[in-house]
Amino acid sequence: MRVVLRARGDFGEWRDTARGLLAQGVDPRDIDWLSEEAVGQELFPPVPAPRSAAHRVSVPKDFLPLAESLICHSDLARFDLAYRLLWRLQSDKNLLLIKSDPDVERAHALNRSVHRDGHKMHAFVRFKEVPAPGLRRAFVAWFEPDHWIVARNAGFFQRRFTDMDWMIATPKGSIVWDGESVRFCDEPAEQPDIMDDADDLWRTYYANIFNPARLKVKMMQTEMPKKYWKNLPEAVLIPELIVGAEQRVREMAERAASNSAPVFHARLQSRKT
Amino acid sequence: MKKTLKARLAILSDAAKYDASCASSGTSKRDSSASGGLGSTEGSGICHAYAPDGRCSSLLKILMTNFCIYDCAYCINRSSSNVERARFSPEEVVWLTLEFYRRNYIEGLFLSSGIIQGSDYTMEQMVRIARDLRLKHNFRGYIHLKTIPEASARLIEEAGLFADRLSINIELPTDAGVEAFAPQKHPANIRRSMGELKAKIDEASEPTLQTKRRKRFVPAGQTTQMIIGADQASDATILGASAGLYDRYRMRRVYYSAFSPIPDASKALPLIKPPLMREHRLYQADWLYRFYSFGIHEITAARPDGMLDLAVDPKLAWALENRARFPVDINKADKEMLLRVPGFGVKTVTAILNTRRFKRLALDDLARLKVSIKKVQAFIEAAGWTPAKLIDRADLRTMFLPEPVQLSLL
Numbered sequence: 149m150r151v152v153l154r155a156r157g158d159f160g161e162w163r164d165t166a167r168g169l170l171a172q173g174v175d176p177r178d179i180d181w182l183s184e185e186a187v188g189q190e191l192f193p194p195v196p197a198p199r200s201a202a203h204r205v206s207v208p209k210d211f212l213p214l215a216e217s218l219i220c221h222s223d224l225a226r227f228d229l230a231y232r233l234l235w236r237l238q239s240d241k242n243l244l245l246i247k248s249d250p251d252v253e254r255a256h257a258l259n260r261s262v263h264r265d266g267h268k269m270h271a272f273v274r275f276k277e278v279p280a281p282g283l284r285r286a287f288v289a290w291f292e293p294d295h296w297i298v299a300r301n302a303g304f305f306q307r308r309f310t311d312m313d314w315m316i317a318t319p320k321g322s323i324v325w326d327g328e329s330v331r332f333c334d335e336p337a338e339q340p341d342i343m344d345d346a347d348d349l350w351r352t353y354y355a356n357i358f359n360p361a362r363l364k365v366k367m368m369q370t371e372m373p374k375k376y377w378k379n380l381p382e383a384v385l386i387p388e389l390i391v392g393a394e395q396r397v398r399e400m401a402e403r404a405a406s407n408s409a410p411v412f413h414a415r416l417q418s419r420k421t
Numbered sequence: 422m423k424k425t426l427k428a429r430l431a432i433l434s435d436a437a438k439y440d441a442s443c444a445s446s447g448t449s450k451r452d453s454s455a456s457g458g459l460g461s462t463e464g465s466g467i468c469h470a471y472a473p474d475g476r477c478s479s480l481l482k483i484l485m486t487n488f489c490i491y492d493c494a495y496c497i498n499r500s501s502s503n504v505e506r507a508r509f510s511p512e513e514v515v516w517l518t519l520e521f522y523r524r525n526y527i528e529g530l531f532l533s534s535g536i537i538q539g540s541d542y543t544m545e546q547m548v549r550i551a552r553d554l555r556l557k558h559n560f561r562g563y564i565h566l567k568t569i570p571e572a573s574a575r576l577i578e579e580a581g582l583f584a585d586r587l588s589i590n591i592e593l594p595t596d597a598g599v600e601a602f603a604p605q606k607h608p609a610n611i612r613r614s615m616g617e618l619k620a621k622i623d624e625a626s627e628p629t630l631q632t633k634r635r636k637r638f639v640p641a642g643q644t645t646q647m648i649i650g651a652d653q654a655s656d657a658t659i660l661g662a663s664a665g666l667y668d669r670y671r672m673r674r675v676y677y678s679a680f681s682p683i684p685d686a687s688k689a690l691p692l693i694k695p696p697l698m699r700e701h702r703l704y705q706a707d708w709l710y711r712f713y714s715f716g717i718h719e720i721t722a723a724r725p726d727g728m729l730d731l732a733v734d735p736k737l738a739w740a741l742e743n744r745a746r747f748p749v750d751i752n753k754a755d756k757e758m759l760l761r762v763p764g765f766g767v768k769t770v771t772a773i774l775n776t777r778r779f780k781r782l783a784l785d786d787l788a789r790l791k792v793s794i795k796k797v798q799a800f801i802e803a804a805g806w807t808p809a810k811l812i813d814r815a816d817l818r819t820m821f822l823p824e825p826v827q828l829s830l831l
């Protein structure tokens with residue numbers, strides 16, 4: 149059976165479909181999960197799968213957050229995996245506790261990846277100020293997530309940037325906050341072209357907080373992979389900071405200690421004696 | 422002519438980079454959805470950027486001013502240094518914090534300062550910044566203030582109402598070190614300030630009689646920092662000092678900062694490469710003390726000079742010294758012993774304990790838990806696996822050493 153989903157991180161879509169399939173006893177091995185995008189070009193779209201919001205299925209309470217996060221992953225195999233777990237849980241309630249089971253392990257791997265993507269979004273979104281019509285200030289950010297995580301992370305930004313209007317636009321949908329409500333749209337957005345003068349101050353800070361005597365480039369790159377650099381205002385400085393580091397340390401050593409202290413030091417010293 | 426804001430930001434962030442901490446964790450959970458203001462702290466702090474030194478940049482870490490009337494030999498801001506000086510007004514610090522926060526560059530502010538005029542004068546300005554952020558601007562992000570050790574108790578108390586975390590640097594591991602390199606600072610005063618702060622934190626954590634609510638006071642506790650490698654203190658001395666700080670003042674963290682060459686360094690100190698590996702091993706040992714119930718003497722017993730082994734991590738070093746306690750049967754051993762297996766972290770141990778209720782674990786299962794089999798196999802027994810006397814091998818240590826670097830001709 150071919151099952152086609154919009155597949156843009158909407159958990160309810162998968163859940164209702166999975167309930168329907170489970171109610172009919174469809175074996176995971178008999179399902180071919182597809183996304184609308186993947187079948188878009190086909191002449192004869194497949195018949196919609198049975199959906200059932202009413203059919204109740206009981207699952208251990210750990211399954212829900214795991215499945216919600218799984219469904220946001222970009223790997224198409226996520227739907228099959230989530231359904232297989234659901235299927236197996238019907239006869240083995242303890243399945244999720246067996247962390248070394250291949251399905252469970254895979255689900256956790258995808259889950260980690262979705263969480264990591266969310267963390268990176270919290271960390272690397274950069275708002276730029278835009279002219280605002282009213283009293284509230286307005287900001288826009290462009291971000292490129294790996295997975296369909298935009299909607300599930302809206303709450304974080306709403307709770308944090310409550311007193312300003314903002315939009316986060318991404319190729320996997322956008323969220324907008326206006327002080328009243330958060331709206332989500334799952335259509336791909338275009339990258340806006342905006343400048344913000346504060347970025348320059350931020351770059352000044354970034355360049356100066358770095359200690360050239362402690363250069364550890366690999367460490368930086370595992371935490372801030374290159375794929376994020378293009379949307380980070382500070383990242384343009386990285387190459388020159390790395391190249392200049394050794395030179396700066398050498399200069400410090402060569403300059404050694406100077407013999408004269410500043411005038412106010414002498415004054416302080418004389419005050420004490 | 423007065424320097425521009427940008428020029429002063431350059432000077433005052435440069436001066437702050439020798440502080441190891443940039444953490445924004447451990448505080449109470451809060452957000453702005455009810456207040457309609459700005460800022461939140463949810464669980465662990467976020468690293469918004471990483472500098473090429475691999476350090477997480479989470480807070481706007483700046484000095485209010487780098488003018489200082491003290492003359493601490495290891496410090497770039499000491500009065501005898503020829504470094505360029507600058508100063509922010511409290512309003513400027515508030516502005517920078519808010520504007521940086523709105524653009525999601527930072528989690529909040531970590532403010533320290535050189536001492537100008539006097540301890541109280543300086544501390545008062547810092548408190549004013551924190552107060553304005555909270556009360557005037559409805560800011561709920563993270564605030565860490567480095568308190569001035571000699572400031573009066575009244576100011577520290579007020580700081581604690583607005584800050585998430587306060588810190589007082591112990592500076593060097595021994596009193597003699599502090600007296601030699603920071604002649605105007607007094608170890609006894611530093612300890613007294615730490616003790617008073619702990620007492621206030623304890624007091625605030627008791628629910629009051631009338632309201633049954635706990636007072637909000639420095640929810641992320643106090644931390645401290647010591648400089649490593651400027652004086653001659655051994656690792657055993659350093660870790661002993663840390664253990665004392667954790668136990669006596671309930672420090673959340675002791676930060677170790679490898680002494681780093683600074684521009685216009687004092688002649689009293691060596692111009693060396695910062696001992697980064699040593700700093701790393703100290704953090705690992707500190708971690709074993711806090712989360713793996715190792716005693717400090719166990720960690721440092723192996724070597725007569727009291728230094729940690731730089732080639733292997735302290736947990737592995739301990740295991741190699743205590744081979745009689747291995748192999749550990751992962752299907753039977755208790756939690757405490759599992760935690761002592763080199764290569765097992767706290768998460769792994771929890772997963773093992775959970776999973777073995779349902780099945781006997783083999784090496785495959787460990788591999789799926791993302792454990793490096795190569796690293797642990799000599800130390801454990803599992804279903805279908807007994808280490809073939811690996812543990813007795815004389816060359817066991819060398820098996821864990823990093824590959825020797827091949828030299829090539831240019």
Ligand code: SF4
Pocket residue numbers: 489490491492493496497498499500534535536603
């Ligand atoms: S008091 Fe602080 S800022 Fe002043 S010289 Fe000593 S360590 Fe540096």
